[in-house]
Amino acid sequence: MCGLLGFLTADVATDAVVQQVYDALHCGRHRGPDERGTWHDENIILGFNRLSIIDIDNSHQPLFWGPADEPERYALAFNGEVYNYLELRQQLADEFGAEFRTEGDGEAIVAGYHYWGTEVFARLRGMFAFAIWDTRTRRLVLARDPFGIKPLFLATGPNGTAYASEKKSLLELLPALGLSDELDVRALEHYTVLQYVPEPESLHRDVRRLESGCYATLTPGSEPEVNRYFVPTFRVRPFGPGSETKRYEEIADVLSDSVAKHMRADVTVGAFLSGGIDSTAIAALAIRHNPNLLTFTSAFEREGYSEADVAAETAAAIGAKHYIRTVGPEEYAAAIPKIVWYLDDPVADPALVPLYFVAEEARKHVKVVLSGEGSDELFGGYTIYREPLSLKPFEYLPGPLRALAGRLSERIPDGTRGKSLLHRGSLPLEQRYYGNARSFSDAQLRSVLREFRPEWTHQDVTAPIYTRSRGWDPVARMQHLDLFTWLRGDILVKADKMTMANSLELRVPFLDPEVFAIAEQLPYEQKITKETTKYALRRALATIVPPHVLHRPKLGFPVPLRHWLRGPELYDWAAVQIAESQTDHLLDKSAIKAMLEAHRTGPVDHSRRLWTLLVFMVWHGIFVENRIKPDIQEPAYPVRL
Structure with missing residues (x-):
């Protein structure tokens, strides 16, 4: 786990620019306080902050690798972890005779790129953002993991392209690139509605993000050419007669395998534990590999707003040593400025603050934690996913009658029972659902934004995503939308930023390509029922998580x-x-x-x-x-x- 910073120029990289990049690395020192590495040639400067997790005494970065006749052809700067690196190294050695000088996962990436090209990105099971510089072809390749667990910001100007794990590092380099730090007002409107800034935007007009599941190639003086290598689809495979038990076993097996691989580290691995089924499942599987597992949760001083008691009961049930970090309102408010600084762009999720403090506590004991993010998007865990069931009768109404229902809802006073049902039932899915957060209606936006443009709507973000899911069932379409919006805009940003603020690596076993390959096949009735969410996952985990957790509703880290x-x-x-x-x-x-x-x-x-x-x-x-x-x-x- 680390922090990246690089600068590619068509001109010769001057000593002054090299020094600027070196100095800007300080903005991301929390991401990798163990080592700082820099290297440059006439066109590129590679900077790196390392949090050493695997092959601690070696695998220094930037890392150089090449075939026998060009042993230092490629330079790699890599943030994240590749959990199937042992299998990839063996495969590369068997098929191509690849040789390795370290015991780490970085060489598996660059050797895979040499032999398989960009196809290697889809072979990686892990979380990553990395840069590979080919010293012979003078080509830079940037890539990001399928789900967007690790961040990567980009800025391209007249004087070159810079990339970084921390946007604040890029802000220091904007003048060297010939760019400004002007605010992006359209991104502000999107943020106000969604409570996060959607990819690929940032609140600075000249800084963008490489999207999840994408890679970019560029040469000195060129614009980045972006391609998508991961296209998530929900290819439903209905349950056949008598197949239920086998499918539930498949879910349990693939999740168990993912947790086992996520436990690979040369340092101590712990787990966050919120008291819900997702984090409990991860911790219960992790303790099989580490009987001395440490677990961590947060609590609030206000009674009735904490899951700490349930989490403590769960830790006792699985045999983990448990730590609780209690947060009071004064401490909460005092931490907000530094939390926003760590975020780079605002995210209006109150759960950021307790996550920051529980990460701070965990870092006193471990260097890596596992967590349950991604389960809801893959297995159908949000209560809102049950809405298509309640709105199904509206599907049988002719278009004019549905429109009439919408007009009637406008005449009903706010707060009246049934008003929202009528309104939402009158709308197609594309108009009524744009992720788990909706902070403001258009009318409310007009009252608070000085520059409100009705043509800048959430559909700027959601319409292209919905286009790719035409013909799918509504629950799958909602999940698919959340993969590209809520998950990578809120959930994973707060997970990465709040843990890395404390130099703590967070790993998310649910967000694994092999787990997704099983989850995407589930029909909606195995995800959502009238009684529960994540139906198939709960069945699969029936013998893994304690009974008091199995059917608890989702709460997370509720904030008063x-x-x-x-x-x-x-x-x-x-x-x-x-x-x-x-x-x-x-x-x-x-x-x-x-x-x-x-x-x-x-x-x-x-x-x-x-x-x-x-x-x-x-x-x-x-x-x-x-x-x-x-x-x-x-x-x-x-x-x-």
Whole structure:
């Protein structure tokens, strides 16, 4: 697990630019405090911060590899882990006689690229963002893992292309590239609706992201040419007579294999434990490989908002030593500026804060943790996925009657039972569902955004994705959409950024190509029923997770945000942010202040909308105004556990 930074130029890389890249590496030191490596030739500068996990004493980066006649043809800078690297190394040795100088996973990537070309990307089971520089052809290849677990930002200007794991590193290099740090107002509107900035956008106009499952090739002076190598499809294979037990065994077996491979490390591996079925399954399978497994969870001081008791009961049931990190409202508010700094772009998910603190606690004991992200998208875990069942009667109505139902819903007062059902039932899936987060309606956006353009909608993001899923069942289409939106925009960003802020590697065994290959075949009735979600997964895990967890509803790390914003815990903090933020040209602060007061005094819940705006104000205060200066203490080189 590491941090990347590189600069490709058609001109000769001057000493000044080399020094700028070297200095910009400091912005990502938390991603890899064990080593810092740089290398350059006349066209490229490769920078690297290493968090050493596998082959600690070797596998230094940038890593050089080549065939016998060109032993240092390729230079590799690699962030992440490839869990099937032992199998790939053996296959490359058997088929091509490939030779290796280290015991790590990096050489498997670059040797695979030499012999298989870009086909190697689909053979990798892991999480990764990497750069391979071919010193002979002068070609740079950048690639990102299928699901977007590891980030990679790009900026291309008149003077070259730079890439980085941390956008803040690229911001320091924008002048050298001939680019500006201008805000992307369209991305702001998307963020306000979705509560995250969707790929490939960022809030800076000249900085983009390489999308999940894609690779880019470029040469000095060229624009990146982006291609997609991973195209997820939900190719349903209905259950045949008597096949249920076999399919459930397949799920259990492939997940067990994935966890076993995710346990590969030369350091201690622990696990996050929230009390739900996903993290419990991962921990229960992990303890088979490490009987001394350590597990970690977070809790809040406000009673009734924590899963800590359930997580502790689960840890005892599987035999793990368990740690709980309790977070209070004052500590919560004080941490927000540095958390937003680590994020690079705002993400308005309140669960970021407890995740940061539980990662901080885990890093005192381990260097790697396993977690349960991705299960909901693969196996149908979100309650909203059951909506097609409740709306199915609307499918039998003629178009004019469905439209009438929509018009009737507009006349029903807000808060009236049945209003939302009528409204959503009148809409096709493409219009009513755009992921798990919807912070603002169009009418609410008009009231808070100074520059609201109705042509900039969520459909900018979702329409191309829905086009690829035509003809699928509605649950599969919703899952497919979430793979490209909510999962990689919120879930994986917070997982990566909050753990790496603490120099902790997080691994997600559910997000494995082999696990996906089984999950994508499930018919919707094996995912969603009237009674439950993740039906097939629960059946598959019946003998793996403790009974008290098996049928618990999904809760995650619930945050008492609604309560705190109404009381002294966060109300005063929020009022200060609104008053001091220099965002009047972007936001109607009087409308936001009125929203805060309405939330404080009335029954209406504006907490998620307020949080979306408050997080942006903090982000703007850090990255635009330079008014907020988070207390960031980056680790020194080297740090060893």
